[in-house]
Amino acid sequence: MVLQDLGRRINAAVSDLTRSNSLDEKAFDDMLKEICAALLSADVNVRLVQSLRKSIKTTVHFSSLPPAVNKKRMIQKAVFDHLVALVNPHAEPFRPKKGRSNVIMMVGLQGAGKTTTCTKLARHYQMRGLRTALVCADTFRAGAFDQLKQNAIKAKIPYYGSLTQTDPVVVAADGVAQFKKERFDVIIVDTSGRHKQEADLFEEMTQIQTAVNPNQTILVLDSTIGQAAEVQSSAFKATADFGAIIITKTDGHAAGGGAISAVAATHTPIIFLGTGEHMMDLERFEPKAFVQKLLGMGDIAGLVEHVQAITQDSASIKETYKHITAGIYTLRDFRENISSIMKMGPLSKLSGMIPGLSNMTAGLDDEDGSLKLRRMIYLFDSMTAAELDSDGKIFVDQPSRIVRVACGSGTSVREVEDLLSQHRMMAGMAKKVGGQRKQMQRAQNMLKGGNKEQQMAAMQKRMASMGGAGAAGGMPGGIPNMGEMAKMMQMLQGPGSEGMPNLGGMDIQSMMSRMGGLMGGGGGGGGGGGRGRGR
Known part of the structure; x- marks a missing residue:
């Protein structure tokens, strides 16, 4: 992908410097040379590259830094800020307004x-x-x-x-x-x-x-x-x-x-x-x-917007989300989730939005991944309406259906079994989500009217019974307790950390609702594991 090599080289140069045991002026100059070489090979104007190098050196001024300063952190910030300045003209683009032409x-x-x-x-x-x-x-x-x-x-x-x-x-x-x-x-x-x-x-x-x-x-x-x-x-x-x-x-x-x-x-x-x-x-x-x-820091806000755009008008995704919150997950729901993942684009596009994932997926082939997902769709398309709307047990009761789906889709019996196995895993997760949702609704109903302190104590007791909190104090399936979830929400809605994306007070409830329909994407992640095995 365009600029992917540039990003990899710059990221490698900064990472090598920050991991180095001996951080001296020579190592700093070597990093700057590698960044400038990467920009020049990417056709960035030579005057801009020279200006960038001079600005970073002036900002950091390595030789006069006091010993107490975190040099690695300062260099990282300087490189980040100056690369942003390179592509930021500090001019606001026009934004269309509704109600006028x-x-x-x-x-x-x-x-x-x-x-x-x-x-x-x-x-x-x-x-x-x-x-x-x-x-x-x-x-x-x-x-x-x-x-x-x-x-x-x-x-x-x-x-x-x-x-x-x-x-x-x-x-x-x-x-x-x-x-x-x-x-x-x-x-x-x-x-x-x-x-x-x-x-x-x-x-x-x-x-x-x-x-x-x-x-x-x-x-x-x-x-x-x-x-x-x-x-x-x-x-x-x-x-x-x-x-x-x-x-x-x-x-x-x-x-x-x-x-x-x-x-x-x-x-x-x-x-x-x-x-x-x-x-x-x-x-x-x-x-x-x-x-x-x-x-390689990712773009979480961009990922959220991407998911919102895909799920904006999808009735099937909304139906799937209703099923999941009710603790139901059919094979048709699984198919819709896989289709949504395919619409989101190739793995390389998504990995760039998720912090750290671009480095992990550097050697993976988009074509192999998309082929794996397409073969899963072929399997779904060979199923009857009754099979798609079922919880998958129909295939356990009548194994001949597995052979028929494999023949009809041009795949193997093993691939059908793998698909059904992934679906069972996702159905189990949906059942947990449905149960936890019911517990939360009961807790909310308890808080309506009456003695708040007694109700809060009862709710905490109920939450403890849900997860057997024990020493970890968590809910089943590794889901954090309410205090931890509140902290996570606060982190997402508060000011972004330095060099990381800031969601700027986004409506997290709305975001989670929209992304809820893609929860099966986690199952697709299981499929992603299959992708890795396929290679």
Whole structure:
């Protein structure tokens, strides 16, 4: 994945230094050289790299540090802060507001992925409650309107374009006027690709901008552009004065550092990263979260948002969550959980969001993992409705069903048995969750009215009977007691630790509810174990 090697090299350089027994100025200089070499090989502009190195050395000033200072901690913080500064232009991007028409115009080079990005962006805002629409003002490229039309229909987004009108200014103006009249919240205008040598097309771009008067112009940059990113982005900035950047094709193997150079050259924020070809493959860009992922610190807030986007309108996930809270877990619930995991993207994408996991999964193959999950779906698809809605005991009572499912899915009897075994494990967990939920409801009911002290004592007695707290003072299954859970909630909602993500007072109850439907993902984790065995 783009920038993955960069992150690995920087992370290794910092880790080697902090693990070193003899932390001296030579080791510090070696670390800086390795970080700079990694940035240069990733196509980051040489002036930026020199400036970064000088800033880190000035901040740390190794030779004059007093003995009592924690040098390792100080170096880690300096590297983190300066990498954040490298990709952070300290400029706030435009944010569309509901209840008024927000026009967004997309510009960029040919082949940067503007049309696909337009649909991704429209879907992003649509899933957040904004009425969105697309206007195709690319009358130059053959098939541009057909591509936008197909994407818009697939994403269920209204669109406007013309197969007969060749003037993009007219098409853009008419489309925006129509959707403004219909009171759409976000209107995204797709335009033709162009580069700074094409003076006529640059003039056309300014005419479209004048005609639609966008609230924001976004430059779409291909991550493979390399060192040319700075020159091209500066030319677009001078002509169209864009206010944000979206970097596409970050799932490839390009260096990608040129796009970072464009941020410094134009003092314009990156707002999204395109991470694949599917409509969901658009990640919000946050400088701190980006550097945290580079350094293997993870991006928990990004993971939560990713899960929220997937489970937003899924009736099946909501039904699965109801089942789990009631202590029920059918094979159909298991299938829905596996499907949700597959929608979340490849292992490499998720591992970057979870602290420490990117290092553990560095050698794992996304293709093997996705194949394992697909084979599990084949097994489910070969089951009857009665089997899917059962608790799995039907296969124990009638073993011939296992052979039939294996033959129908083109898999082995062993794979069917493994799947049923994983399901039994998850069903046992769901039963525990259901039982604990009932105990909690009883405890809450006891607190309504009456003597609070007596009720609290009774609740504590009931909680102790639930878990046989003993010395550990915990609930069954390793679930922490109420005091520990309260501390965990406070930690999540309080200020983030240095260099780690801060959820900023997020509604934890809502987050847990949304992620509840993916509890079977833990079972998928069991499947993940199967993945490891498969290799």
